[in-house]
Amino acid sequence: MSAETIFVSYSSKDRPFALGLVKELQNLGADVWIDQLGIGLGENWDNAIEEALEKSETFMLILSPTSVESPNVQDEVSIAINTQKKMVPILIEECKLPMRWQRRQYADLANNPDKAINDILTFLGLKEKASSSLKKVLNLIGVSEAQEKVVQKIKEESSGKEIEQEVDARDLLVSDSEIDRAIIMHKKGIKTNTRMIIITAVISVVLMGIVIVLNKLELAKLEISFAIIGCLLINLLSVRLFGSINKRKRNIDLIELLKLKRERLTRVVNKLSNKEIEEFNSEFYEHITI
Numbered sequence: 001m002s003a004e005t006i007f008v009s010y011s012s013k014d015r016p017f018a019l020g021l022v023k024e025l026q027n028l029g030a031d032v033w034i035d036q037l038g039i040g041l042g043e044n045w046d047n048a049i050e051e052a053l054e055k056s057e058t059f060m061l062i063l064s065p066t067s068v069e070s071p072n073v074q075d076e077v078s079i080a081i082n083t084q085k086k087m088v089p090i091l092i093e094e095c096k097l098p099m100r101w102q103r104r105q106y107a108d109l110a111n112n113p114d115k116a117i118n119d120i121l122t123f124l125g126l127k128e129k130a131s132s133s134l135k136k137v138l139n140l141i142g143v144s145e146a147q148e149k150v151v152q153k154i155k156e157e158s159s160g161k162e163i164e165q166e167v168d169a170r171d172l173l174v175s176d177s178e179i180d181r182a183i184i185m186h187k188k189g190i191k192t193n194t195r196m197i198i199i200t201a202v203i204s205v206v207l208m209g210i211v212i213v214l215n216k217l218e219l220a221k222l223e224i225s226f227a228i229i230g231c232l233l234i235n236l237l238s239v240r241l242f243g244s245i246n247k248r249k250r251n252i253d254l255i256e257l258l259k260l261k262r263e264r265l266t267r268v269v270n271k272l273s274n275k276e277i278e279e280f281n282s283e284f285y286e287h288i289t290i
Contacts, residue, residue: 006088006124007056008034009076011067017092018062020137028126032060049076058124059085063106065095077101088123090116092141094176113138173277174284179259182288186248186255193241193248200238204231251287258284 006025010018015036022034033056039048053059059080067073080087081100089106107116117134208231261280 005056006030006032006058006060007053007076007080007085008032008060008062009067009073009080010034010062011064011070011073013066014062014064014092014141017137017140020140021062021090021134024134024137025124025126028121030124030126053079054083057086058088060088060090061101063089063091063095063097063101064093068095068097068101074098088120090120109138109141173262174258174281176259176262179255179262179284182255182284183252185288186252190245190248193245197238197241200234200241204234207231207234254287255284258287 008018008022018034019036022032022037025032033052035045035049035052038052039045053076059076061067061073061077061080077100087104089101089104091106091108091110093110107119109116113135121134258280
């Protein structure tokens with residue numbers, strides 16, 4: 001391979017993993033360029049990145065939720081595709097890929113690390129026996145080596161007997177996608193409640209205005225105090241809506257903390273008991289109810 005033949009594109013959030021991966025690949029003899037190691041003192045970042053990307057033959061893309069949203073990564077991917085670079089997409093965290101990226105087969109480090117590592121080494125022409133050295137960086141993305149199976153007892157519907165089956169322990173935890181959907185659900189609820197509060201306030205103002213106008217025109221003899229009481233009763237709804245909004249905001253904060261907790265648990269997930277897994281899942285379901 002020629003010098004700086006592999007260009008690594010990643011988001012800043014994934015820098016620890018990207019640097020760890022690059023250093024391990026370099027130790028195995030690969031020629032890899034990454035901005036943190038390839039740009040010298042006083043160099044212009046944009047010019048250095050553009051030049052390195054132009055000279056590289058292979059484009060290594062670190063896929064994660066933050067990288068797919070990064071304008072810089074998107075620009076680099078577009079250039080790589082348009083210049084027909086050899087692509088090495090590596091998924092390190094589940095995310096929704098842009099349509100143009102979905103056409104590329106990626107190495108799935110998040111769900112199948114052993115196969116992904118071998119695929120990467122084979123593609124880059126490196127020795128497969130060196131794959132163990134790359135496993136050192138898996139802990140940086142909360143992934144251990146090939147997940148062991150755990151035994152779970154279930155009842156057969158037909159016979160009612162308990163049988164044992166092997167399952168991937170990660171599948172027993174609430175998934176990241178479920179956690180993300182719960183956060184989106186609460187955010188939508190906050191928007192809906194906010195609109196209802198505004199509508200309630202507008203109705204109250206309009207009603208007060210109508211009463212005042214009718215009294216001035218002597219078209220109806222209404223006590224202003226009654227109108228005020230009526231408006232206050234209507235606005236009692238807003239109090240409940242405010243309470244719901246505050247609870248949803250608290251739940252969002254708690255769910256986001258649960259997401260961090262899940263990342264830690266997946267590193268030792270096969271050492272968890274069924275009770276610990278159930279407690280985590282129950283905690284999540286408590287935070288999605290209002």
